[in-house]
Amino acid sequence: MSDTLLIRGGTVVNADRESRADVLCVGGLITAVAPDLEAPVGATVVDAGGQYVMPGGIDPHTHMQLPFMGTVTRDDFYSGTAAALAGGTTTIIDFVIPDPKQPLMDAYRTWRGWAEKAASDHAFHVAITWWDDSVHADMGTLVREEGVNSFKHFMAYKNAIMCDDETLVRSFRRALELGAMPTVHAENGELVFLLQQEVKARGVTGPEGHPLSRPPAVEAEAAQRAIAIADVLNVPIYVVHVSCAESAEAIARARARGQRVFGEVLAGHLLIDDSVYRHPDFAFAAAHVMSPPFREKTHQEALWRGLQAGHLHTTATDHCSFCAEQKAMGRLDFGKIPNGTGGVEERLTVLWDAGVNSGRLTPSEFVAITSANAARLFNLYPRKGLVAPGADADLVVWDPAAHHTISVASQHSRGDFNLFEGRPVVGRPSHTVSQGRVVCALGDLRAERGAGRYLKRPPFGPQ
Amino acid sequence: MSDTLLIRGGTVVNADRESRADVLCVGGLITAVAPDLEAPVGATVVDAGGQYVMPGGIDPHTHMQLPFMGTVTRDDFYSGTAAALAGGTTTIIDFVIPDPKQPLMDAYRTWRGWAEKAASDHAFHVAITWWDDSVHADMGTLVREEGVNSFKHFMAYKNAIMCDDETLVRSFRRALELGAMPTVHAENGELVFLLQQEVKARGVTGPEGHPLSRPPAVEAEAAQRAIAIADVLNVPIYVVHVSCAESAEAIARARARGQRVFGEVLAGHLLIDDSVYRHPDFAFAAAHVMSPPFREKTHQEALWRGLQAGHLHTTATDHCSFCAEQKAMGRLDFGKIPNGTGGVEERLTVLWDAGVNSGRLTPSEFVAITSANAARLFNLYPRKGLVAPGADADLVVWDPAAHHTISVASQHSRGDFNLFEGRPVVGRPSHTVSQGRVVCALGDLRAERGAGRYLKRPPFGPQ
Amino acid sequence: MSDTLLIRGGTVVNADRESRADVLCVGGLITAVAPDLEAPVGATVVDAGGQYVMPGGIDPHTHMQLPFMGTVTRDDFYSGTAAALAGGTTTIIDFVIPDPKQPLMDAYRTWRGWAEKAASDHAFHVAITWWDDSVHADMGTLVREEGVNSFKHFMAYKNAIMCDDETLVRSFRRALELGAMPTVHAENGELVFLLQQEVKARGVTGPEGHPLSRPPAVEAEAAQRAIAIADVLNVPIYVVHVSCAESAEAIARARARGQRVFGEVLAGHLLIDDSVYRHPDFAFAAAHVMSPPFREKTHQEALWRGLQAGHLHTTATDHCSFCAEQKAMGRLDFGKIPNGTGGVEERLTVLWDAGVNSGRLTPSEFVAITSANAARLFNLYPRKGLVAPGADADLVVWDPAAHHTISVASQHSRGDFNLFEGRPVVGRPSHTVSQGRVVCALGDLRAERGAGRYLKRPPFGPQ
Amino acid sequence: MSDTLLIRGGTVVNADRESRADVLCVGGLITAVAPDLEAPVGATVVDAGGQYVMPGGIDPHTHMQLPFMGTVTRDDFYSGTAAALAGGTTTIIDFVIPDPKQPLMDAYRTWRGWAEKAASDHAFHVAITWWDDSVHADMGTLVREEGVNSFKHFMAYKNAIMCDDETLVRSFRRALELGAMPTVHAENGELVFLLQQEVKARGVTGPEGHPLSRPPAVEAEAAQRAIAIADVLNVPIYVVHVSCAESAEAIARARARGQRVFGEVLAGHLLIDDSVYRHPDFAFAAAHVMSPPFREKTHQEALWRGLQAGHLHTTATDHCSFCAEQKAMGRLDFGKIPNGTGGVEERLTVLWDAGVNSGRLTPSEFVAITSANAARLFNLYPRKGLVAPGADADLVVWDPAAHHTISVASQHSRGDFNLFEGRPVVGRPSHTVSQGRVVCALGDLRAERGAGRYLKRPPFGPQ
Ligand SMILES: [Zn+2]
Ligand SMILES: [Zn+2]
Ligand SMILES: [Zn+2]
Ligand SMILES: [Zn+2]
Ligand SMILES: [Zn+2]
Ligand SMILES: [Zn+2]
Ligand SMILES: [Zn+2]
Ligand SMILES: [Zn+2]
Structure with a gap:
């Protein structure tokens, strides 16, 4: 029968342990995890000998099909999720x-509509970019009826989507009431605004000005502020794309007080440093423009250590695929370069290579930071993030011995650039399974437009 | 059939999640965890309605039947493990x-012999109290043949079992080679020795002198030293009975560097402060003499925060039941009071009450710090510490609504004192299951002498 | 001759050392500091045998004659400075x-007018409570022409004098340009606003609500934010009235990075805890209402340690003498109690008693934190804050053996309450010398209305 | 008259302030510091126009004429102090x-004899390398009769001069009793011993093995241990040659608790990194062998920050001039290379250049870390370390505009190597004044053999 899949002979890795076991999937769910399972008649059988079988990755931070000044990012929900499955x-x-003043429910419905074409399961955080009573009410509707249990706050992007402290305080307070998780993009927007002007006033208009206008202290300030507000209001908080040692330390300090603070790291920040912005080719440098920017190399070690120590919890990509033409809008002013890079397809392979092969992380820790922790923090667990009977049959069969070199030439994303171009890596998926179906096998991508489901995520705590 | 047990209607709690499920145990193992299981014919059925079903507690730090100056502690391996099961x-x-100069294998066989009467499963850490080539060799034998994967080092107790830095360095180095975990009792023995003399020279000879001779800085120094040595040698390390904020911070700092350091907290240190030593009744004060001593109240919050933040990992008791007569050996000199307190029976209930009922910990976090983390760190997982098919059927059915007041009058330990005397608590086991057998039901203890098995714990890493 | 004064036989204490020496003052200046000086003919001679001769105290944070809702604080510039001299x-x-929108120069001239009656030398910080081009220009005028080298920013008091981040950033930037020191009252005004509402919504309207609405995290957040902004803009910063461990730690962390951050502590925060707000007598509790509020006792130790370690630098009082009638405006709502307490007269004696007599501070350190450091940070040094030839003859002859008990009954301030009522202290001034004149001798206060001079303080750095 | 010197037209810099003033010296003492002093008849006049006049440098850590395996370092007390004066x-x-077992008084008298030829004033720390009752007694004699107020403890150099914890504890305790300052060379000797063996076992025998055998954690452990012991015993402590971020942080943490801990940094550690040990020329690499070794570049910033923040206090050189021939004793084994480098002549110029010219330090801070702080900590102040009437006329006239390039070719030390070879620096002494005599003028060194005096340093606190 076509809805039955047996993955045989691998080592099953969960966040808490590894064991030799076969995995049986029926009707989109895992039904058995045990050694030496017999293949049901008609079952598809995947040989995982010498390989790991892990929960499929969860990328808790992407921007597919993001509208921007009349254009839109290259990857829509179909191509973006297809690339994700490939990886x-x-x-x-x-x-x-x-948009500021736009009703939340309108925006929510728009994005849900765009996402209907997604090839993988997906969910949404909703950003709070302004405040009035309707926002307060819509947050309730989103949590109670739409399965949204997390809200995003941009502390940067002054005169656009920046959230002032008053809104931050009100929204965090409301999230607590609803059992939802507030999340923040932590950069002090006033400082960024001033520094951009000053850097340009000094005659620096190219991409090399981007990191100068957003130094680590700008991020750390905002992270500390958001954490302090959450502490006072007694609500948990999740800091997206922690990029520097100072922010990681702010999180560690808060956690050491017992506060429930969680941190996300992007694959890019773990592996790429700020020298890219000083590359003479504008297109190359601009392709790396994202916020927070890549940092001096020493910060990478701090981020890895945060993952090892457990004060950083998840890894993501902030996948947002602007092409060279779009990036060129900022040719004369780095402040106008659209912010965003890719990576949804490469995240697992680069983190395995730099994390597990290097000895920094065990395979179980890899599962924790690429899948299980995100599932737990955003209440998708144990449906997602776990290889166990009853869970969704979303799996990756991982070949730890496969060598390849990353390149835009072979990527599935529609972006025209690859952050990790030319990087040789060891370890990659041999098969990806989504809803019990093999959607990628030895590089053969069989993503299906619209096959992905919207995931409702219940709020936390007693309602 | 007598070897089949169904626990029905409870909420199964593991370290990573909770879910409503029944638990079926056959032949000493868990065979199914799922909702609405049918009871096999002849199965014993326990009704867990309104209760939690959790992995049985693991106490990674006890001293049953400890010899001391011609006498021995009150609880032997039978009574001590029976009390454990009751709790x-x-x-x-x-x-x-x-003893210094005693061959390790001799001591090991002696303790194994004593433990044959144990009612519960058990394992051993082996202390390194001296060094020569035979110790080096015996460590290998213990790891490879006897299933010992952890070694203990006393940094205090000068002129007795204290391990100097040279031995510490050599033993840590050897543990690394063998894939075993070094553990330390962290107190600077030289400082304790000097302070004991000085405190007595000031005329303070009663139990109130005990904490004066072992202030937090004495512990923190040793913890930092052991952690630094482990860091330099690149071996993980486990610090037993972390009792003060300063030690907890030393561990947190090391973990923030990515170092693999683990910390254990005793139930007593979480709940009892040093005012007990100033009690006018010698017997009461002396009954609390253990090392490190109970601390000023502010330290308790630091320890709870360490458990919440994840830089402290396990909870234990250091159960070591000297009676009033034995304690009286130090009537004229606090330095001669035998060190030790009880608690193996009360640990779960006091931690649930002060940890979960207070909102500090979720039930999953409770399982982590009372069972799963110890299982993982000492390589008993997933056989122990997990409710899942294939695991040992060691379970506790927990009634979160049961009220009782702790008292020596109703304890099963043979000790004559209870650290938590008079404390009202909410939450306690209704049933304890060991090897698939109900060994305690609603206060009816059915512990069986000699039923406990010695657990071999394989070393870590590739052999 | 009446303008000559010889202080004979004392121990001269400066911030860097102590020595036995006489001090000769002529024409308002110190002219000699050496052992065994001969008394010029006609000189007034003060016998300082067995006493210390120290630079007169500098209180860098007072509010004399502060207007408030149609009334004004009880101490005007005459009575307030007279009380200061007495102490x-x-x-x-x-x-x-x-006021917001009021031209800076107008306000400056108003305050200068009020201060003409001052009995002691004095200077002004100017607050930046709003922003436009005129503020930018007036900051320049104040620095270049009026000898103002420090500006104050209130991060609390929403809907009144609170300074938003945009103003903060612009003003700090301007201060850097001018060589002036930015200072901040660090409390997050948005959080205070929300917490006040929530505390009152819970039915807590009395003074006990005051500390609940301004917890330490609210202060620490603002301190960290101001420090981070200063760091990014590369300007030094001075945090007024640091009241809690968390703020002190934020300063210590920044200083450990090499940042030039300075902290001020109030005498009250070093000695009084938040239990006063729970006193049943409204008048007593309300008399203690100031912001930041008094804290739990453990914070006091952190503040003392900051002074000992050198990451806190000055001590002040925030002297602001509202009387019981004025405090009663908040009888039904703690948020309406005017904020302020006294202390300008008691600061030196309580700090000597609790700081030097306790062994926490040496006499030289006492001089540093009560006088020399403030003089250095606000560029009054070595004219003020130093006993050396050429300096102003502002001195205090200190009798370390004098006992007295502080009481409102014997104070010179016109306030009707004394923060330190009933406190027995050892050590107090026997004589105070201002401009070479003995203005207080053995309790006989001879303060002269209008004798005080306005002190111009040049900016820092090359102009 | 030949004993009168007027330094005219300079800017006098003390640790607390700068001012334009002339300095008059008579009979070896400073007698006046004031603007526009008249030159006494016959006075030598030095024109300090455009220059700074500062207290002469104090190097609190040198090893002149150090015996080593039958040889001795190249600089004896004459040539070494002459080089110092030149700088x-x-x-x-x-x-x-x-030596272990050698009576302290014997060693003390030997060194005093060697030092009779010194050209500059000098004092001694005495090392405690072993313990018995005679050591206890001799410490008392040294403090009470010989003006020694500081004792040194080597925590490294196992099987030689290493001091075990028992001796450390006893000696610190004794120092407290005597009012003397304990100081430590902080490296864990057991770890160094093991790592040296392991590094050599890996085949690394050249100087590149030196830093591998003494990583930062080895130093930080010992620093923390010494600080903790001092904390428990309530004695101040001075850590010599702090070389790494981790040690500096240990000091900062202790100071933040209010503990009286002081740190010294060597000029070399501030400016030179560990790449020198990997230089292919053995002589070059070996010339840099000292302990603790030079570190990765990032540590330098931490040390500068410590000086800026005030948790590191003094700068020194550990001047110990082994020549190439002596260094060659370790050609086959880096562990046998005699440890030591020079620098006593270059310290001030390299620190001015890298510290003041870079904007890290003000001139006053330069005086603090090169002279005044050492004088205060070792009780030479205000006789040394201060430009004020009554102080010794030990001065340096500093030309901030002078350019030169450091080279062994022009040094006065008899060593055959210069740590700072080829470094261009701006700022150097134009004149050095010792005991009121110009001993170096525009490069013309007039050091006089035996002119230096032994300085008795009284103990701290009431005796
Ligand atoms: Zn973002
Ligand atoms: Zn984003
Ligand atoms: Zn122990
Ligand atoms: Zn124990
Ligand atoms: Zn204020
Ligand atoms: Zn104020
Ligand atoms: Zn040394
Ligand atoms: Zn040395």
Whole structure:
């Protein structure tokens, strides 16, 4: 029968342990995890000998099909999720970003509509970019009826989607009431605004000005502020794309007080440093423009250590695929370069290579930071993030011995650039399974437009 | 059939999640965890409605039947493990403590012999109290043949079992080679020795002198030293009975560097402060003499925060039941009061009450710090510490609504004192299951002498 | 001759050392500091045998004659500075606080007018409570022409004098340009606003609600934010009235990075805890209402440690003498109790008693934190804050053996309450010398209305 | 008259302030510091126009004429102090290092004899390398009769002069009793011993093995241990040659608790990194072998920050001039290379250039870390370390505009290597004054053999 899949002979890795076991999937669910399972008649059988069988990756931070000044990012929800599946990621959590004054429910419905074409399961964080009573009410509707249990706050992007402290305080307070998780993009927007002007006033208009206008202290300030507000209001908080040692330390300090603070790291920040912005080719440098920017190399070690120590919890990509033409809008002013890079397809492979092969992380820790922790924090667990009977059959069969070199030439994303171009890596998915179906096998991508489901995520705590 | 048990209607709690499920145990193992299981014919059925079903507690730090100056502690391996079972703890890890110059294997066999009467499963850490080539060799034998994967080092107790830095360095180095975990009792023995003399020279000879001779800085120094040595040698390390903020911070700092450091907290240190030593009744004060001593109240919050933040990992008791007569050996000199307190039976209930009922910990976090983390760190997982098919059927059915008041009058330990005397608590085991057998039901203890098995714990890493 | 004074036989204490020496003052200046000086003919001679001779105290944070809702604080510039002189403080730095939209120069001239009656030398910080081009220009005028080298920013008091981040950033930037020191009252005004509402919504309307609405995290957040902004803009910063461990730690962390951050502590925060707000007598509790509020006792130790370690630098009082009738405006709502307490007269004696007599501070450290450091940070040094030839003859002769008990009954301030009522202290001034004149001798206060001079403070750095 | 000197037209810099003033010296003492002093008849006049006049440098850590395996370092007390004077340093504090079992007084007298030829004033720390009752007694004699107020403890150099914890504890305790300052060379000797063996076992025998055998954690452990012991015993402590971020942080943490801990940094550690040990020329690499070794570049910033923040206090050189021939004793084994480098002549100029010219330090801070702080900590102040009437006339006239390039070719030390070879620096002494005599003028060194005096340093606190 076509809805039955047996993955045989691998080592099953969960966040808490590894064991030799076969995995049986029926009707989109895992039904058995045990050694030496017999293949049901008609079952598809995947040989995982010498390989790991892990929960499919969850990327908790992507922007597919993001509208920007009359254009839109290159990857829509179909191509973006297809690329994700090719790389072993079977769930994304994207962002609904209302314009200031736009009703939240309108924006939410728009994004849901765009996402109907998704090839993988997906969910949404909703951004709070302004405040009035309707926002307060819509947050309730989103949590109670739409399965949204996390809200995003941009502390940067002054005169656009920046959230002032008053809104931050009110929204965090409301999230607590609803059992939802507030999340923040932590950069002090006033400082960025001033520094951009000053850097340009000094005659620096190219991409090399981008990191100068957003130094680590700008991020750390905002992270500390958001954490302090959450502490006072007694609500948990999740800091997206922690990029520097100072922010990681702010999180560690808060956690050491017992506060429930969680941190996300992007694959890019773990592996790429700020020298890219000083590359003479504008297109190359601009392709790396994202916020927070890549940092001096020493910060990478701090981020890895945060993952090892357990004060950083998840890894993501902030996948947002602007092409060279779009990036060129900022040719004369780095402040106008659209912010965003890719990576949804490469995240697992680069983190395995730099994390597990290097000895920094065990395979179980890899599962924790690429899948299980995100599932737990955003209440998708144990449906997602776990290889166990009853869970969704979203799996990645991982070949730890496969060598390849990353290149834009072979990527599935529609972006025209690859952050990890030319990087040789060891370890990659041999098969990706979504809803019990093999959607990628030895490089043969069989993503299906619209096959992905919207995931409702219940709020936390007693309602 | 007598070897089949169905626990029906409870909420199964593991370290990573909770879910409503029944638990079926056959032949001493868990065979199914799922909702609405049918009871096999002849199965014993336990009704867990309104209750939690959790992995049995693991106490990674006990001293049953400890010899001391011609006498021995009151609880032997039978009474001590029986008391443990009464309180929901189904596994203990005790200590083999060779005298200086005594061959390790001799001491190991002696302790194994004593433990044959144990009612619960058990394992041993082995202490390294001296060094020569035979110790080096015996460590290898213990790891490879006897299933010992952890070694203990006393940094205090000068002129007795104290391990100098040279031995510490050599033993840590050897543990690394063998894939075993070094553990330390962290107190600077030289400082304790000097302070004891000085405190007595000031005329303070009663139990109130005990904490004065072992202030937090004495512990923190040793913890930092052991952690630094482990860091330099690149070996993980486990610090037993972390009792003060300063030690907890030393561990947190090391973990923030990515170092693999683990910390254990005793139930007593979480709940009792040093005012007990100033009690006018010698017997009461002396009954609390253990090392490190109970601390000023502010330290308790630091320890709870360490458990919440994840830089402290396990909870234990250091159960070591000297009676009033034995304690009286130090009537004229606090330095001669035998060190030790009880608690193996009360640990789960006091931690649930002060940890979960207070909102500090979720039930899953409770399972982590009372069972799963110890299982993982000492390589008993997933056989122990997990409710899942294939695991040992060691379980506790936990009634979160049961009220009782702790008292020596109703304890099963043979000790004559209870650390938590008079404390009202909410939440306690209704049933304890060991090897698939109900060994305690609603206060009816059915512990069986000699039923406990010695657990071999394989070393870590590739052999 | 009446303008010559010889202080004979004392121990001269400066911030860097102590020595036995006489001090000769002529024409308002110190002219000699050496052993065994001969008394010029006609000189007044003060016998300082067995006493210390120290630079007169500098209180860098007072609010004399502060207007408030149609009334004004009880101490005007005459009575306030007279009280200061009685207590050994010979210089105050007060605050010009423009209303939002009020031109800075107008407010400055108003305060200068009020201060003409001052009995002691004095200077002004000017608050930046709003922003436009005129503020930018007036900051320049104040620095270049009026000898103002420090500006104050209130991060609390929403809907009144609170300074938003945009103003903060612009003003700090301007201060850097001018060589002036930015200072901040660090509390997050948005959080205070929300918490006040929530505390009152819970039915807590009395003074006990005051500390609940301004917890330490609210202060620490603002301190960290101001420090981070200063760091990014590369300007030094001075945090007024640091009241809690968390703020002190934020300063210590920044200083450990090499940042030039300075912290001020109030005498009250070092000695009084938040239990006062729970006193059943409204008048008593309300008399203690100031912001930041008094804290739990453990914070006091952190503040003392900051002074000992050198990451806190000055001590002040925030002297602001509202009387019981004025405090009663908040009888039904703690948020309406005017904020302020006294202390300008008691600061030196309580700090000597609790700081030097306790062994926490040496006499030289006492001089540093009560006088020399403030003089250095606000560029009054070595004219003020030093006993050396050429300096102003502002001195305090300190009798370390004098016992007295503080009481409102014997104070010179016109306030009707004394923060330190009933406190027995050892050590107090026997004589205060201002401009070479004995203005207080053995309790006989001879303060002269209008004798005080306005002190111009040049900016820092090359102009 | 030949004993009168007027330094005219300079800017006098003390640790607390700068001012334009002339300095008059008579009979070896400073007698006046004031603007526009008249030159006494016959006075030598030095024109300091455009220059700074500062207290002569104090190097609190040198080893002149150190015996080593039958040879001795190249600089004896004459040539070493002459080189110091050439560089603006007018006082050194050297070390008496008894062999284990050698009576302290014997060693002390030997060193005093060697030092009779010194050209500059000097004092001694005495090392405690072993313990018995005679050591206890001799410490008392040294403090009470010989003006020694500091004792040194080597925590490294196992099987030689290493001091075990028992001796450390006893000696610190004794120092407290005597009012003397304990100091430590902080490296864990057991770890160094093991790592040296392991590094050599891996086949690394050249100088590149030196830093591998003494990583930062080895130093930080010992620093923390010594600080903790001092904390428990309530004695201040001075950590010599702090070389890494981790040690600096240990000091900062202790100071933040209010503990009186002081740190010294060597000029070399501030400016030189560990790449020198990997230089292919053995002689070059070996010339840099000292302990603790030079570190990765990032540590330098941490040390500068410590000086800026005030948790590191003094700068020194550990001047110990082994020549190439002596260094060659370790050609086959880096562990046998005699440890030591030079620098006593270059310290001031390299620190001015890298510290003041870079904007890290003000001139006053430069005086603090090169002279005044050492004088205060070792009780030479205000006789040394201060430009004020009554102080010794030990001065350096500093030309901030002078350019030169450092080279062994032009040094006065008899060593055959210069740590700072080829470094261009701006700022150097134009004149050095010792005991009121110009001993170096525009490069013309007039050091006089035996002119230096032994300085008795009284103990701290009431005796
Ligand atoms: Zn973002
Ligand atoms: Zn984003
Ligand atoms: Zn122990
Ligand atoms: Zn124990
Ligand atoms: Zn204020
Ligand atoms: Zn104020
Ligand atoms: Zn040394
Ligand atoms: Zn040395």
